Amino acid sequence: MTSTSSTPAQERRVVTAIPGPKSQELHARKQAAVADGVGNVLPVYVRRAGGGVVEDVDGNHLIDFGSGIAVTSVGASAEAVVREATAQLADFTHTCFMVTPYEGYVKVAEELAALTPGDHAKKSALFNSGAEAVENAVKIARAHTGRQAVVVFDHGYHGRTNLTMALTSKSMPYKHSFGPFAPEVYRVPVAYPYRWLTGPENCAEEAAAQAIDQISKQVGAENVAAIVIEPVLGEGGFIEPAKGFLPRIAEFAKANGIVFVADEIQSGFCRTGQWFACEDEGIVPDLITTAKGIAGGLPLAAVTGRAEIMDAAHAGGLGGTYGGNPVACAGALGAIATMRELDLNAKAKRIEEIMKPRLAKIAENHPAIGDVRGRGAMIAIELVKPGTKEPDAELTGKVAKACHQAGLLILTTGTYGNVIRFLPPLVIGEELLGEGLDVLESAFAELA
Known part of the structure; x- marks a missing residue:
């Protein structure tokens, strides 16, 4: 059983004008x-x-055909999510993990370590939204590298906070009239096959060369803390970068000590037919950000990555009052179990x-x-x-x-x-x- 007894009949039915x-x-x-x-x-x-x-x-x-923007992948009333969250509600709704912790947070972090790409030691920190996850990934990368610059890509979307608005490409409606934005953010071309001027067959190689050239000349690779990219660009138009582009950028990051961050907030948790979209080309990111589909409709987000990078932030430097709320963690465990079971x-x-x-x-x-x-x-x-x-x-x-x-x-x-x-x-x-x-x-x- 995947849905609760209150799930509506699975049929299209139009009985009034819409909206009624x-x-x-x-x-x-x-x-x-x-x-x-x-x-x-x-x-x-x-x-x-x-x-x-x-x-x-x-x-x-x-x-x-919307899933609350890729959130309710397991359905909006999945039985395991409702069951686990309801049981947690009866026990306690909140203590703040930074004050008195609880097992649910730890279990979600363990699941993320098991599910995300790579067999290296991993750790996680939990938050409330995708934007929070991206912002904290940048904080962690800066702490780890001692650098400040962040590189993002044309057509990318990363959130609505001040920093993540700076990381986002599109002005209206996300950035218009809300500046000034956070500094030390640099934008480079992405391999958009349909719109690449010399054709899709040249897209990956040319876009990667242009991006790397701009980073090297305009920023300096030695100044870059993180490269942040969506393996499938969401708000930019569901753009799949041409094959070969993402591995080339990941290789450049590794060669230059740059933290490679895969923003899997919209594309993660089975959405593309794999647990995470970056797996399609065998990419193992240093950090991966998740949210949306993680908890079956409850607010939860995470940064997961290499333990030595995740541990770069000082004690007390990461967190938030509601981050990894126990009810949301219970929902996530129910959602992940449903993903596996079905x-x-x-x-x-x-x-x-x-x-x-x-x-x-x-x-x-x-x-x-x-x-x-x-x-x-x-x-x-x-x-x-x-x-x-x-x-x-x-x-x-x-x-x-x-x-x-x-x-x-x-x-x-x-x-x-x-x-x-x-x-x-x-x-x-x-x-x-x-x-x-x-x-x-x-x-x-x-x-x-």
Whole structure:
């Protein structure tokens, strides 16, 4: 059993306009009470969710191709997550691990040591969010190396804190009007095959050469504490760097004493068909940051890495009041057990087997789809004006809206706002997955 008894029926059901009257009433209350800066992709207010379905307060059942942005990979009401978190709630909700510790935190750290790439000695520190994890990875790398500079990549996204906004490429909505940002951050090219000017076949070699040249000349490798990269770039548009690029950058980091940080916050925990996306090319990062899918919907994040690097920060230098909260740790242990029990890596690969051929077929009939890409259950299509590679953010928004109205929850992304990303829960039924693709195909047919 993977979901609780309150999980909604696993079917698409549209019984009102979307959003319906109850959602509209709640949204009016939200607008009066919640800051405008907190937006919504789709203002339907959720009553319950699980499996591959989100049910709203009006009784609509939406097929979920978003997973709360890759968070509810095991489903939004996974039985083991609910069971473990409920048991922990009955015992205690909080003590602060830095004051009086508890076993759940230690067990999560042990699981992370076992699951992350490499057979070296590893340690972890737990936090609340992906941005916190990235920020602490940078702190650890600086403490270990005695250096200050941090290198990141075009189209990268790493969070909304001041430092992680500096690490993030895209201005609107993440950085606009919020500066000044943290210094000593340097951005270099990434191997984006679809948009590499000399073609995808040259992308890996040329992008790596350009990135290394810029680091060497503009920063100085001896000044770089960390290179931080997403093995599959999330908010930038589900970009898979061309094969060979990531190993070359990792080799450069190793040769120059730079801490190589894999940001696996969106791509980790079975999302790409492996525990972590960096495994695809055999990369063993020095540090790996995780969050999102780690705890089945409860707020938890981690930095895991080589013990000697993780131990560089002085005692008391890492932590936070809620970091590694006992209830979130219990949820993580339930989520990881579910991933193993159901072999969610295999489920992610099966989702890819179903989705990619179907999306390729839709693309054959709709030249606005310029690229179909991704791995596992982290798949995307990039929309362009036919006959060009000019991004078509307007059409992207229209397709998303049509899907929402028909009961399919999808998300847009990308530096240019022209990518539709698909992040279904890894436990979604194949029938629902196929029906969701039917809805998408109908949306393109309607808008063509």
